[in-house]
Amino acid sequence: MTGALPLALSIALVSLPTPAAPDTADRLRPLHFLIGTWATADSFVAGQSSRVERGVRRCALTLQRTYIECVTTAPKRDGASREYRFYFTWDESRKEHTLLQFWSDYPGYSQSSLRPAADGRSWDVRNITPVVRDGIERRSWATITLDSPDRFVWRGRANTSDQPPDRWDFVFQEVSTRMP
Secondary structure, rough: OOHHHHHHHHHHHOOOOOOOOOOHHHHHHHHHOOEEEEEEEEEEEEEEEEEEEEEEEEEEEEOOOOEEEEEEEEEEOOOOOEEEEEEEEEEOOOOOOEEEEEEEEEEEEEEEEEOOOOOOOEEEEEEEOOEEEEEEEOOOOEEEEEEEEOEEEEEEEOOOOOHEEEOEEEEEEEEEEEEO
């Protein structure tokens, strides 16, 4: 009978419920600050010229709460409207948050990793797949910083040189302010 006790304990331990791994919806909680409607002011720098694009972004949970979809509409330089969509999610295979980006005025897409920064209010955004324009691969590195519950700043750099990423030129800064 002495062998039965270890066997019974083993069976009891195996049949105990194990805590479930957090699902994608739970893993998106750190990014819930994005949910809502935002006024955006996107400042672009290209060489010696710059411009500001003002738009509206609406972010909401979608696809059974496994993504945060952000849809932004804004006028282009010629006055025509453009739209772009961002999809934030948890990538279980990479064990990190990811961002998929699509634009109505550009046929490609971008996939980036998102990692929380040590300051607790910023996210490090790095391309996994480069954007290819005119046959040139362009990688980017950005930071999303939550200044307050009603304002965040997204600053982006692109590899316009052969310098290391922290020396790449800033190519845009977007300030998003929550709308009522």
